[in-house]
Amino acid sequence: MPEPTPEELARLATSEIPSGDPMPIFEEWFALAKQSEPNDANAMALATATPDGSPSVRMVLLKGHGPEGFTFYTNAQSRKGTEIRANMQAALLFHWKSLRRQVRIEGPLVEVSPQEADAYFHSRPFVSQVGSAASDQSRPLDQRSTYLDRVESIEAEWAAEGEVPRPAHWTGFTLRPRAIEFWLDRANRLHDRRRFTLTGAGDAVSWSDGLLYP
Structure with a gap:
């Protein structure tokens, strides 16, 4: 040096x-x-x-x-x-x-x-709200499709409102x-x-x- x-x-x-x-x-x-x-x-x-x-x-x-x-x-x-x-x-x-x-x-x-x-x-984008609501974060996931199916279901349920209720x-x-x-x-x-x-x-x-x- x-x-x-x-x-x-x-x-x-x-x-x-x-x-x-x-x-x-x-x-x-x-x-x-x-x-x-x-x-x-x-x-x-x-x-x-x-x-x-x-x-x-x-x-x-x-x-x-x-x-x-x-x-x-x-x-x-x-x-x-x-x-x-x-x-x-x-x-x-x-x-x-x-x-x-x-x-x-x-x-x-x-x-x-x-x-x-x-x-x-x-304040987050709708898709981010959906992803958070659908996730059991850190818990075991049997396969990716289980999570993606849940995302699709929540997105369809709340699309008209444009927002998802915040999970407790x-x-x-x-x-x-x-x-x-x-x-x-x-x-x-x-x-x-x-x-x-x-x-x-x-x-x-x-x-x-x-x-x-x-």
Whole structure:
């Protein structure tokens, strides 16, 4: 590995991830990702665990975010849904390869209201509503035709209305961040990491942060 020049060392000596409030940083990075990622800048890995600590991870899509947290939707009878209901905490990971940046987020989960779930479910294309209503997500499927027959039946039943009633088990969850970590690729693998942690309680909460070794 070539030795960094004095100019490079001077740049590397300063973090490019600002201190303070992590949410504006996420907004800036997410906006850049939406411009540069070829597909699904809102794709994120969602890690959950059973009460006895068995982990699992899969990709989901971020469907809303703000000071209150990061929201995604799912079938609550799926594997991730049952794990969430049994252990209401999770971790998220965004990896934007085009930007060479990552964001890790950890915290408890809160279920969205039925009204919020209804609003998002019916904002989806009709064919997506049909597919979700027809799926017993994560459960064994004897053959593809069984699922496709169910899709065809539900589509025919609700085509005139143009929307499908939201299944009661189809809902959303918001991760309320307690920790957010930003990772930024730097030259010579001297990467930049800053971790933000929420401290305090009630109206007295605030973010503290510090750098981490890469």
